[in-house]
Amino acid sequence: xxxxxxxxAAVILIVAFLMHANPARAADARRPFPEQEFQRRLxxxxxxxxxxxxxxxxxxTLFPRGVSSAQVKRMALTIxxxxxxxxxxxxxxxxxxxxxxxxxxxxxxxTFSKVFRLHDRIQWEQRSAPASNRGPGTAATRPxxxxxxxxxxxxxxxxxxxxxxxxxxxxxxxxxxxxxARGRIASRQVLEMLKLFSFDDRKLECAxxxxxxxxxxxxxxxxxxxxxxxxxxTQLSKFLDVRAGRSSTPARP
Numbered sequence: 001x002x003x004x005x006x007x008x009a010a011v012i013l014i015v016a017f018l019m020h021a022n023p024a025r026a027a028d029a030r031r032p033f034p035e036q037e038f039q040r041r042l043x044x045x046x047x048x049x050x051x052x053x054x055x056x057x058x059x060x061t062l063f064p065r066g067v068s069s070a071q072v073k074r075m076a077l078t079i080x081x082x083x084x085x086x087x088x089x090x091x092x093x094x095x096x097x098x099x100x101x102x103x104x105x106x107x108x109x110x111t112f113s114k115v116f117r118l119h120d121r122i123q124w125e126q127r128s129a130p131a132s133n134r135g136p137g138t139a140a141t142r143p144x145x146x147x148x149x150x151x152x153x154x155x156x157x158x159x160x161x162x163x164x165x166x167x168x169x170x171x172x173x174x175x176x177x178x179x180x181a182r183g184r185i186a187s188r189q190v191l192e193m194l195k196l197f198s199f200d201d202r203k204l205e206c207a208x209x210x211x212x213x214x215x216x217x218x219x220x221x222x223x224x225x226x227x228x229x230x231x232x233x234t235q236l237s238k239f240l241d242v243r244a245g246r247s248s249t250p251a252r253p
Contacts, residue, residue, distance in 0.1 A: 032068035058091075085109065090121040158192060187220045194210075203232065
């Protein structure tokens with residue numbers, strides 16, 4: 001259970017990513033409820049007779065003010081039914097004032113499947129919602145152009161990967177994180193991720209996926225340093241050649 005919880009928490013990093021969050025969202029100057037006021041409202045909110053009523057009350061009285069990801073997580077944890085928790089979190093995302101931290105909310109779920117369902121819901125709503133109806137957590141209010149992962153964000157990703165005992169679970173997490181952070185990860189950051197795998201076969205699979213994520217593909221050759229065996233480097237090089245439509249393998253540093 002702890003493994004599932006840690007992976008669910010980490011998987012969000014679909015987070016910023018997942019939801020195309022941008023840490024520099026200066027257009028939204030709102031602040032979350034002060035702690036004392038939020039706790040008072042949370043205590044009142046928990047008195048609602050059922051999950052549906054809680055969602056209704058949050059949508060009408062709490063969300064429009066703007067809530068932090070940490071506050072959304074605290075609210076989500078009070079909802080006993082995980083399907084209802086997904087509905088709540090998906091709605092709350094539109095009103096979070098710090099969507100780059102929304103991965104905190106994923107810690108409120110105990111299984112992969114629930115985290116992925118929430119991710120899919122948010123992605124779908126992002127694609128389908130008209131710009132005029134989007135809340136503060138959506139692309140309509142963000143500056144254009146993704147920002148590279150910060151050292152802090154990378155550190156959180158690496159810490160999450162380190163908590164996974166097996167390469168298979170690390171790979172599953174890395175693929176989710178990387179897909180969500182597409183266009184924000186530098187090749188050198190991918191190298192740091194690959195170093196946490198024990199075996200070349202999983203490093204290779206992760207690296208092949210990472211070729212689609214990086215913001216600096218010209219520097220992708222740096223990831224070769226993560227591999228133990230020359231055969232693995234050769235396989236990756238051939239994969240990249242085919243992907244790029246090249247007929248020969250370029251020299252590596």
